[in-house]
Amino acid sequence: MPKKGEKKAKEVDDVPDQQEKKLPDYLELQRTRVSCKADAPIHCAYAAMGVDNSMSVEKFRKNFKIEINRLTEDDMEFDMIGVDASIANAFRRILIAEVPTMAIEKIFMVDNTSVIADEVLSHRLGLIPLDADPRRFEYMSENDVPNERNTIVYKLHVSCEKGSQRITVKSGELEWLPEGSQLNMSSPAQSGDKQKTFTSFSQSQKEIYEKPLGVKFKDITIARLGPGQAIELEAHAVKGVGKVHAKWSPVATAWYRMLPEVVLLKEIEGDDAEELVKKCPVNVFDIEDLGNVCTRNTKETCTTFLSRKRAVVAKPRACTLCRECVMCPTGEHIELRRVRDHFIFTIESTGAMPPEVLFTEAVKILEEKCERVIAELS
Amino acid sequence: MEHGSVADASASTFSIVEEDHTLANSVRFVLNQDPRVAFCGYSIPHPADNKVNIRVQTTGDPARDVLKDALQNLVVMCQHVRGTFDNAVDGYRANKHAEEMDVDEQQK
Numbered sequence: 001m002p003k004k005g006e007k008k009a010k011e012v013d014d015v016p017d018q019q020e021k022k023l024p025d026y027l028e029l030q031r032t033r034v035s036c037k038a039d040a041p042i043h044c045a046y047a048a049m050g051v052d053n054s055m056s057v058e059k060f061r062k063n064f065k066i067e068i069n070r071l072t073e074d075d076m077e078f079d080m081i082g083v084d085a086s087i088a089n090a091f092r093r094i095l096i097a098e099v100p101t102m103a104i105e106k107i108f109m110v111d112n113t114s115v116i117a118d119e120v121l122s123h124r125l126g127l128i129p130l131d132a133d134p135r136r137f138e139y140m141s142e143n144d145v146p147n148e149r150n151t152i153v154y155k156l157h158v159s160c161e162k163g164s165q166r167i168t169v170k171s172g173e174l175e176w177l178p179e180g181s182q183l184n185m186s187s188p189a190q191s192g193d194k195q196k197t198f199t200s201f202s203q204s205q206k207e208i209y210e211k212p213l214g215v216k217f218k219d220i221t222i223a224r225l226g227p228g229q230a231i232e233l234e235a236h237a238v239k240g241v242g243k244v245h246a247k248w249s250p251v252a253t254a255w256y257r258m259l260p261e262v263v264l265l266k267e268i269e270g271d272d273a274e275e276l277v278k279k280c281p282v283n284v285f286d287i288e289d290l291g292n293v294c295t296r297n298t299k300e301t302c303t304t305f306l307s308r309k310r311a312v313v314a315k316p317r318a319c320t321l322c323r324e325c326v327m328c329p330t331g332e333h334i335e336l337r338r339v340r341d342h343f344i345f346t347i348e349s350t351g352a353m354p355p356e357v358l359f360t361e362a363v364k365i366l367e368e369k370c371e372r373v374i375a376e377l378s
Numbered sequence: 379m380e381h382g383s384v385a386d387a388s389a390s391t392f393s394i395v396e397e398d399h400t401l402a403n404s405v406r407f408v409l410n411q412d413p414r415v416a417f418c419g420y421s422i423p424h425p426a427d428n429k430v431n432i433r434v435q436t437t438g439d440p441a442r443d444v445l446k447d448a449l450q451n452l453v454v455m456c457q458h459v460r461g462t463f464d465n466a467v468d469g470y471r472a473n474k475h476a477e478e479m480d481v482d483e484q485q486k
């Protein structure tokens with residue numbers, strides 16, 4: 001496995017050496033930063049140099065920081081500092097694939113005379129994000145009876161009259177049925193008045209869940225109907241995880257990037273500075289005026305001024321690593337790096353749960369995984 | 379499932395089912411921080427099977443205990459992450475609320 005920043009285990013020292021041996025600068029750089037250069041990153045056994053690279057939970061607690069940049073109902077961006085890439089990646093993977101959501105799984109098709117095939121229509125319905133908190137629901141396996149605790153039932157009944165214009169069926173037309181399924185399993189005129197439907201709700205979901213369990217976005221196009229066509233179906237939504245099917249992923253996406261660091265090894269002045277500032281598409285660099293310098297001989301009257309200016313790194317966080325700055329002639333004096341333990345996380349939620357809740361759930365799931373393995377080992 | 383020798387408990391391979399890089403890489407990282415560990419790594423024998431092998435070799439302690447400690451450490455780290463995150467969210471919300479109050483005051 002490619003190991004970035006791999007720290008080998010330290011040999012147990014008998015003599016506690018209190019003097020903290022420092023690595024030479026270039027090695028310290030290699031240990032804490034990722035150099036974005038043409039060749040692959042390399043790492044070495046820092047333990048052999050006598051540097052204490054082991055990390056206890058206490059040290060982690062001291063160094064760990066979270067700074068929130070933006071937090072809205074649908075997405076958030078925050079900085080996680082002091083954690084390793086393997087754990088940040090674990091959170092990202094869990095956010096995408098293992099945080100559960102509700103999504104439509106079974107479709108009971110009564111009538112479909114539209115141009116969209118049954119299975120294509122069902123696939124589209126499955127991808128619609130639902131406004132239901134999955135923590136209040138239970139998983140449903142094959143043998144379970146669909147009841148109010150593990151299923152949400154929706155109905156879709158649209159038709160386009162003959163002679164009228166084509167209509168578009170939007171996701172807002174999905175109607176929530178809090179009492180359960182309305183389709184009868186057995187044929188009518190059989191046993192008495194109580195017909196068996198496809199779900200057995202013992203109570204209405206309206207009493208259990210305070211807000212209506214509708215769809216999150218009402219303007220998603222499901223199908224288009226021409227005159228004389230109709231769709232009548234019932235959809236059952238269940239709880240699942242993204243690993244099984246992407247429709248159950250609670251995030252539009254979740255990603256992280258490491259904090260970029262742009263370092264000017266040499267002063268870049270004058271016209272080179274102007275060029276550099278213009279090159280960067282995201283305005284990482286800026287001009288700093290150093291005052292004016294007279295270029296003419298002081299004996300004569302000074303009429304020309306050469307205003308000295310140099311380039312400074314103004315917004316390193318915005319760097320997208322396009323490498324435009326290193327490709328120009330002054331590029332050898334610029335070094336692009338990434339800080340190894342500083343992650344800028346972005347989470348975009350599809351709406352079932354707000355992004356901060358999603359992250360908390362993801363961390364809980366990692367804890368549960370560990371505890372499951374601990375139980376297996378004991 | 380532990381595959382090791384009966385005589386030497388300090389080195390063994392743990393085969394865990396229903397797991398993948400998510401847990402294995404994190405555990406490997408935490409194990410490497412432990413000074414008792416001489417070697418640790420993980421591999422996925424085949425991507426179609428849902429199995430991961432974690433190899434732990436220690437400087438004397440039984441590998442099973444070291445792995446358990448590493449998992450406990452990971453749990454503690456996760457709890458700390460959660461706590462810090464919740465505090466940060468509350469702090470951010472409080473700040474935004476305070477800012478909005480100030481803006482309202484200024485607008486008046």
